[in-house]
């Protein structure tokens with residue numbers, strides 16, 4: 413399973429499932445591009461369990477220039493399932509209580525959680541992030557059969573928010589102080605089934 417990307421300036425790369433030994437290259441990109449870093453065992457756990465969605469972008473010269481990794485979780489939360497958003501104005505206490513009761517009664521459903529995605533700075537704006545996200549959506553839908561995909565993103569991270577919106581993700585919740593430095597996160601969700 414692989415997809416090829418060609419974008420501005422005829423930059424050639426491909427997105428494919430990572431090999432286990434490429435986890436180190438992924439960690440390297442993560443350290444260079446994001447303040448949210450993880451230990452090797454975390455990557456390996458994600459790779460071993462949801463390897464089809466552990467993706468790398470490889471440039472024509474063979475170097476790894478980006479990655480995306482996701483896992484599958486199970487939830488009754490209608491926001492993470494893309495069934496409703498909390499960002500459409502204030503709701504009454506009663507409607508919040510009704511929603512809480514409904515989610516208690518609902519069955520758990522599988523959702524994809526995009527944990528991390530990044531492209532090396534010098535390779536950005538050439539369609540690499542789009543190709544990684546597109547493949548993630550494809551694998552989550554067709555391999556892992558999830559109902560929706562969700563992710564957290566810093567409220568200030570305009571490039572990432574634009575990318576996600578381009579692929580139909582919607583802001584659905586604000587998680588106050590989600591990041592270590594105190595910044596809030598948007599939870600963005602894309603529903604994949606009717």
Ligand SMILES: CC(C)(COP(=O)(O)OP(=O)(O)OC[C@H]1O[C@@H](n2cnc3c(N)ncnc32)[C@H](O)[C@@H]1OP(=O)(O)O)[C@@H](O)C(=O)NCCC(=O)NCCS
Nearest residue numbers: 445529530531536537538539540541542565571572574575
């Ligand atoms: C977010 C990120 C993965 C995007 O990767 P990319 O390869 O540059 O993405 P693409 O070239 O496919 O861009 C797709 C779209 O995203 C949006 N976008 C990307 N970078 C943008 C920027 N700097 N400003 C505004 N919009 C931007 C645009 O809509 C763009 O489409 P366009 O180029 O046709 O206008 C990359 O910026 C990155 O690695 N950032 C650091 C890590 C990070 O923040 N990850 C997300 C954590 S939640």
